[in-house]
Amino acid sequence: MNLLLSAWTIGLILSLLALGVYISYRVFKFADITADGSITFGAAVAASMLTHGRHPLAASGAAFVAGALAGICTGVLHTRFKINQLLSGILVMTALYSINLHVMGQSNLPLLSATTLATYAQDLGRWISGHDSAMLLGWPVSTRDLGSLLLAAAIVLVIALILWLFFKTNLGSAMRASGDNEQMIRALGVSVENMIVIGLAISNGLVAFAGALLAQYQGFADVQMGIGMIVWGLASVIIGRALIGSDSVGAALTGTILGSVLFRLIIALALRWGLNPNDLKLVTAIFVFGALVLPAAMQKVRRHAAAS
């Protein structure tokens, strides 16, 4: 039960990463690898502030801003200096590695003695159950895990709602149109370049925020924690698309969150059944490869079947 609870919680926390990837990859068709660096950047900034005794909310907010700055860098490299999308992201991601080490001062920063959102989560859990341990569907679970899950769910819900409202505004709609038909939105007086920069700022802000929450949940920030995270985000977005199968904003946001949680559950079960943790990134990459290639292959097969 604790395994499931923690899979749910991490799935929800990483759904913020997935929402960030949704904005860059689905809205703008921009494969933004900056995410690998900005999730660590968010964790580093938050962890560093927390160990200096700052308020967890301030630390998490600062992580968002830091990620947004990283996104702006990638956006400016691409739009103003005309550097290829992927290369812009790689440059910023690489630069962030050094910056993250500077921010943390060491390659791994534990948060054992700091007051974090996880501390609040534990209080929340204790307040709800009234004890130090709680029962969930007849299983004993720790109040920290229960509180973390509820807090993560609440945060994700609020952020998804804000994003949904944002994409219904003039600015948010202009962003969606920029990814959908660049020529059209330019002819309607929108600078696609500005939209990309703002979009990547929001995207990487969310990713960094996810990093800050993850660091607080697991109790440390690590300079390596971002490796392969973009692929993780892509997997969630792709699963979400398959689950919901609609292009409307609300459906896509919901699907992305469900995709992230579902993917984390699958991984947790696979690990439980003996998947070597070292193979995790390999399996994820193969999964995304399959998800990218299968739809076209299926269509080919179907057309073949229809023709014969």
Next chain:
Amino acid sequence: MLQLRELQKTFFAGTPNEVRALRGVSLQIEEGSFVTVIGTNGSGKSTLLNAVAGSFFVDGGAIAIAGRDVTRWPEHRRAAMIGRVFQNPFSGTAPTMTVAENLALAARRGLGRGLGSLLPARLQNELRDRVATLNMQLETRMHNPIGTLSGGQRQALTLLMATWLRPDVLLLDEHTAALDPKSADQIVRLTERIVSQHRLTTLMVTHSMQQAATLGDRIVMMNQGSVLADYAGTLRSHVRAEDLVRRFDEIRRDEQLDASAAEMLRENYV
């Protein structure tokens, strides 16, 4: 009013693929005038339209719209003064967004885009009313993705979007060329109605001599990046489609003559 002075544009300059697309084009188009632009493939007519829209910067010359020099303005800034309909019906609309959303985006052409709602109730009513004037029953499909509509329907909506806020200049780039004859005819009539209703200054590129001869109050014929002929006023009123076709045949003969003369000279002297 649209003023073009000595426009020059060369693509791929200094390479074997160099194309001198505009070679000193000057035109003055009066307020409320409807000009059709015709010419052979590669004559520079679409390039001229894109130069006005700002898809690229010209190498030389100046462009003024409603008295303002926009030569160095980027495309999205000029868009505040320009309405555009493209040849490809898919170019003018965002396919995954709904009909209403597309129109609402156009209703803020050239205006700021902040955190206000894209589709407030009042605007939704106005959108539906104006879509109903198209007589295409699209007002019942306001919340469908626009990508589910036909090319003709999308082009009609693009025309509505381009003129939602009155543009200083309306640019139509062979906007019926990709449609079936029936839809093309429908769009031509819609174009006539909207242009005359709002007295729009219009520049329309077309392949069809018939369209050129029947639409608008002035015909500009282009060849090899220059204006070859300009039929305005009483001259325009006497032009028929056959005259335009004959003029094109003359050009083609002249060009063939050039080529065969060059061939002859080369055989004899080189």
